[in-house]
Amino acid sequence: MKITFVNSCPYLGGAELWHLRTALALRGRGHQVAMLLRPGALAQKAREEDLSVTTLPMAFDLDLSSFFQALAYFWRERPDLILLNDQRECRIIAPAALLAGIKVRVQRKGWPFLKGSWRDKITYRFFVTDLIANAEAVARVFREKSGIAPGRIRTFPNGVDLARFNDADRMAFRERLLPNQGEALIGAAGRLVSQKGFDLLILALNMLAEEGVAFRAAIAGRGPELPLLKKMAKDAGVSDRVVLLGHVEDIPSFLAALDVFVFPSRMEGRSNALAEAMASRAPIVVTDIPGNDELIVHEKTGLLVPPEDPRALARAIKRIIIDKELAQRLATAARSWAEQNLDSAKILDEIEAYLKELAGARK
Numbered sequence: 140m141k142i143t144f145v146n147s148c149p150y151l152g153g154a155e156l157w158h159l160r161t162a163l164a165l166r167g168r169g170h171q172v173a174m175l176l177r178p179g180a181l182a183q184k185a186r187e188e189d190l191s192v193t194t195l196p197m198a199f200d201l202d203l204s205s206f207f208q209a210l211a212y213f214w215r216e217r218p219d220l221i222l223l224n225d226q227r228e229c230r231i232i233a234p235a236a237l238l239a240g241i242k243v244r245v246q247r248k249g250w251p252f253l254k255g256s257w258r259d260k261i262t263y264r265f266f267v268t269d270l271i272a273n274a275e276a277v278a279r280v281f282r283e284k285s286g287i288a289p290g291r292i293r294t295f296p297n298g299v300d301l302a303r304f305n306d307a308d309r310m311a312f313r314e315r316l317l318p319n320q321g322e323a324l325i326g327a328a329g330r331l332v333s334q335k336g337f338d339l340l341i342l343a344l345n346m347l348a349e350e351g352v353a354f355r356a357a358i359a360g361r362g363p364e365l366p367l368l369k370k371m372a373k374d375a376g377v378s379d380r381v382v383l384l385g386h387v388e389d390i391p392s393f394l395a396a397l398d399v400f401v402f403p404s405r406m407e408g409r410s411n412a413l414a415e416a417m418a419s420r421a422p423i424v425v426t427d428i429p430g431n432d433e434l435i436v437h438e439k440t441g442l443l444v445p446p447e448d449p450r451a452l453a454r455a456i457k458r459i460i461i462d463k464e465l466a467q468r469l470a471t472a473a474r475s476w477a478e479q480n481l482d483s484a485k486i487l488d489e490i491e492a493y494l495k496e497l498a499g500a501r502k
Contacts, residue, residue, distance in 0.1 A: 143222070
């Protein structure tokens with residue numbers, strides 16, 4: 140197959156990493172892969188991996204310059220299908236692909252939100268032919284609001300390269316972050332945005348400090364809420380216990396170092412960060428929201444807590460720190476579930492077969 144991945148996001152989040160990893164994996168299986176990207180971190184990473192990258196501004200929804208550049212690209216390159224990411228590409232690039240005669244225009248969506256406006260109805264009636272959801276929560280929203288035929292929606296969870304987490308160096312981050320080895324290391328990872336709920340984690344950490352729990356905490360990730368989180372930690376009196384690490388390249392070692400992985404998100408599809416924590420054998424505390432509840436079964440593969448409830452978050456974290464047997468049981472069960480359900484090679488097999496089916500059926 141000849142496949143073009145299209146992504147207009149300027150930052151490198153979970154969806155962008157999915158595009159990059161899937162593009163590399165499909166190239167490794169002999170497919171012709173190219174990327175049509177907005178200039179930014181993803182384009183840089185893709186070029187470092189020697190992928191074919193064409194950049195377009197894709198700066199706003201009626202970007203006619205990007206539309207005509209994309210139209211010329213599709214007339215020239217003639218991919219069998221395109222894989223879109225966000226709504227912007229669906230409104231700018233998918234119409235150009237349609238006009239150029241590209242019959243398979245697939246959006247891969249990991250975010251359970253859609254307004255269902257008249258503009259959305261037009262987009263999914265005419266421009267997007269198929270949709271890949273990464274969670275049933277996402278698929279449900281698009282079945283209800285997009286107008287796309289339910290038979291054109293398929294769910295494939297985010298896969299994890301399990302081997303990356305087999306021999307991680309547990310002590311690398313513990314020696315760096317724990318001046319006192321008697322303390323528990325609490326960790327989280329994700330973009331520093333309101334959606335991820337790291338402000339709730341700071342409030343929970345303050346409660347743990349007031350209760351005399353011995354801990355250090357580290358949050359891996361970049362994003363616009365960095366100044367807010369720093370100020371919250373200072374105001375809560377836990378700035379000496381909380382480290383905001385920024386981007387962490389060696390995520391397997393970071394996760395392996397943790398005594399508790401906390402994921403207090405407000406909205407998710409199926410989170411890459413949560414799936415990777417399961418693969419790393421980290422005991423997990425996570426908010427009970429759609430998407431998260433497709434990965435974590437309460438008291439079996441982790442602890443679920445109500446969203447927007449830092450007190451419940453603090454109680455669950457403390458429980459795992461104190462109850463070592465519970466922590467070990469949850470961590471082992473989470474890894475076992477990941478091995479059965481999140482193996483990236485198996486999921487890629489299914490996605491590859493699905494894309495081949497779409498491309499073959501519409502020649």
